[in-house]
Amino acid sequence: MKKQQPKQDAIETSRRDLLRFASLTSLGVGLSQAGGQARPTAEPPAATMAGVKFEPKDKVRLGFVGVGGRGSSLLTNFCAVENVEVVALCDIVREKCTRGQAAVAKGQTRPVEIYAGSDHAFEGLANRGDIDLAIVATSWDFHVPISTFCMKQGKHVGVEVPAARTLADCWDLVDTSEKTRRHCVQLENCCYGYNEMLINRMVHAGVFGELLHGGAAYLHDLRSLLFSGQGEGLWRRWEHLDRNGNLYPTHGLGPVAFYMDIHRGDRFEYMVSMSSMSTSLAFYRDTHLPAGDPRRGETYACGDQNTSLIKTSRGRMIRLEHNVTSPSPYDRINLIAGTKGIFKDYPPRIYIDGRGNEDWSPIDSYKQEFEPPIWAKMGEIAAKLGGHGGMDFIECYRLVQSMREGTAPDIDVYDAAAWSAPGPLSEMSISKGSAPVPFPDFTRGRWNQARA
């Protein structure tokens, strides 16, 4: 498969979207009246996938496309969930599949099929009739072509983050999911962290009052990984060559979207974005790579620190940050604030109006009342497996549970599209001097409906 050209795609989509936005505003149509952008095609949309339940089944049969670092970790976590069968593994690199095959063989009698050797090999996996859910954990450029192909072959899809990196690709996921009636679930594990699930319960019990603003980030020093020459070091640095914006928005944004009931009563309406200059990655490279290394000739477009502000239709705001190239301790911010109080993570602390002294408190005193039931039940095994503090297992367990019981997934294709959209939207805003850019309404007007 030929590699996509995301930059051109993004520019074309950006132009269309900005022109539409400019004409709406010049006609005096306010952002809230505009209600976001319609799908830029004339085709009538199929029925919504919001709230659509999985067909219940006893056992969930899985196929994995991409068994590098993340795919292997997901494989371990899914294999630890009961009533799961791994049917097939696919990776361009055959050895990664055989390693995964050996790991599965320990707990499963039926042999696992391998599809390998080319970037088209996933088609063989997708064409099988005995897979319910395809897990896509490849580099970002293959997320959308593989996910859409798998949905067209009748598979539900769980795709790694970010699901898409252009608006056209976000729409492609939405259109395909609706037409094929297959779910496209974004595998946003951070929504299943202990603190995130605890705070989500507290938010929905009214502890923070009416929500006002949130904070979300991916601040993770990846400099050494980006030059490592293995795993993500083979492809992730490329994204910094010609994109300037928030390249990885979903880890911070997903949990805040859950707190704010995005697509279940509110939606992201527009955003502005600003990047600092790009210098840390080149500085690191020049001080760590030997003279003559070809990577010393690279120029990075992506600013080190990116900060965006998102306004929601209900009038809330979210500060969204991205920085993977300058020295900093790991931080997703994970902030939520309302009329009654505020929570901030890293480290976790809370302040509730009228409760205790006028300072931050630890969250421990809330754990007994608001502990997420799934963590009470599964926390021990999740902690033993260890993926990101146990959130990875909880994520896999929830998805399998939802497919077995026949409920709607926690995260659907509209969430996947809207949480990924700050990638291209930040690029658009920055290219226009930090101008406001509207979020498409991927739900086609259904964002205001509460869900069971």
Ligand SMILES: NC(=O)c1ccc[n+]([C@@H]2O[C@H](COP(=O)([O-])OP(=O)(O)OC[C@H]3O[C@@H](n4cnc5c(N)ncnc54)[C@H](O)[C@@H]3O)[C@@H](O)[C@H]2O)c1
């Ligand atoms: N949710 C999380 O916490 C988390 C953590 C790490 C990575 N990720 C995401 O997971 C994805 C994979 O990241 P990674 O760290 O595993 O990278 P990686 O480079 O270690 O693994 C990617 C794998 O995909 C394979 N691949 C690429 N194109 C393919 C194709 N067409 N067909 C079959 N296989 C293909 C590669 O050979 C490689 O083995 C990325 O989207 C990344 O953002 C998420």
